[in-house]
Amino acid sequence: MNSLRTLSLLLLAALAMPMLAQDSFTPYIAKVKGDSVRVRGGCSLAHPPVAVMNEGDELTVVGEKDGWAVVQLPADAPCWISADFVKATDDGKAWTVTGDKVNLRVSADTKFFPVGQAEKGAQLTAVMDGSTGKAMAQDGYVRVVPPSNAHGGIAKELIEKVKNVAPEKAAEPKPVEPAKESTPKDTGSLIPKAEDKPANDPVAETPKHEPTKAELEDEQKTFVELERLLEDELKKPAAEVNLTDIRKMFEQFTEFSLDKKIGDKAKSYIEKIDATVKLIEAEKERQAKAEADRLAEIERIHKEATEKPAEKEEPKGPVEYLVTGTVGSTGKSAKTPASHRLFDENGKVLYDLRWDKGDLSKLMGSKVGIVGTVKQYDGWPNKVIVIERVDVLDDGETK
Numbered sequence: 001m002n003s004l005r006t007l008s009l010l011l012l013a014a015l016a017m018p019m020l021a022q023d024s025f026t027p028y029i030a031k032v033k034g035d036s037v038r039v040r041g042g043c044s045l046a047h048p049p050v051a052v053m054n055e056g057d058e059l060t061v062v063g064e065k066d067g068w069a070v071v072q073l074p075a076d077a078p079c080w081i082s083a084d085f086v087k088a089t090d091d092g093k094a095w096t097v098t099g100d101k102v103n104l105r106v107s108a109d110t111k112f113f114p115v116g117q118a119e120k121g122a123q124l125t126a127v128m129d130g131s132t133g134k135a136m137a138q139d140g141y142v143r144v145v146p147p148s149n150a151h152g153g154i155a156k157e158l159i160e161k162v163k164n165v166a167p168e169k170a171a172e173p174k175p176v177e178p179a180k181e182s183t184p185k186d187t188g189s190l191i192p193k194a195e196d197k198p199a200n201d202p203v204a205e206t207p208k209h210e211p212t213k214a215e216l217e218d219e220q221k222t223f224v225e226l227e228r229l230l231e232d233e234l235k236k237p238a239a240e241v242n243l244t245d246i247r248k249m250f251e252q253f254t255e256f257s258l259d260k261k262i263g264d265k266a267k268s269y270i271e272k273i274d275a276t277v278k279l280i281e282a283e284k285e286r287q288a289k290a291e292a293d294r295l296a297e298i299e300r301i302h303k304e305a306t307e308k309p310a311e312k313e314e315p316k317g318p319v320e321y322l323v324t325g326t327v328g329s330t331g332k333s334a335k336t337p338a339s340h341r342l343f344d345e346n347g348k349v350l351y352d353l354r355w356d357k358g359d360l361s362k363l364m365g366s367k368v369g370i371v372g373t374v375k376q377y378d379g380w381p382n383k384v385i386v387i388e389r390v391d392v393l394d395d396g397e398t399k
Contacts, residue, residue: 319389324367328365
């Protein structure tokens, strides 16, 4: 799992690097030239559009990269943070970050790379739902006003510089007005749909950044590590294989890879992973059924071994006894097919007794009446009664 986390960080660094602003860069205010200009989630056409700007709108530029301007996201741009790492303030209008370097995203999922990170203890302004008056939340994320370190990208040719601004005075975006959402499904998503994009979108004509040799080599190295990770994961027993995170990383390569061949190869890996997952799930189901059948068979055998057939109830009430007498011992040295003896009132042995359905030791010294079958065994001087019914007698009556 540590190797998977390390590879995730390498992949994130390799593909998100163009978003980093230069330390020596002096931020400036710029105006947008033209209408329906897209601000994207990063400095390439591979990143999704997150806001639409019009003529004269201002943006704070915090860096430049290969014909792109790195800008602070406008206040109405979507910005989401995991609800697991924030805590609501008392008034419910802000979130305090409880985790370290928590990712900020333009959608309430991990489909796109982060646009920034929030430090532990930072307070983020909540975006309120105008119809409910509550902070907007969706799929385990909460929406916030983009802080100053949430960055997007815009083509440099579509803006013009107005004035420099000191880094420490770069304005935080102002809170946006509560959004009125018609359905939960649309909550917080300001990413323009493809069908809404104007046919003459000037950003779409911006030439794509040509990757350097070093960037291609780093990407190739990271991809090889991911292939090795997949190979190691598939060596595990079926019940332990987990390809979810690995598949997500291959998805990132299909969307953001610099080398088209690697992107195509990533797509083929995703197809193989999906097929493998189906086989693994089928094998898990087979193993689970086999285990369930095994446990059911064990339970059946145990039940048969422990359950006794219902004993036939002995008749109650007046009965003609075969014999009456007092129950006693056969003696310590006796070897007999019986467990006890029946004596008359003078201590003479009448019969030896065998009771397969009960315990005669509980009747020791008791006067009893017996119904049963008399048997004679070779080599044994006394006849044996195999008891069918025994009643304790007291003064000629049964107890």
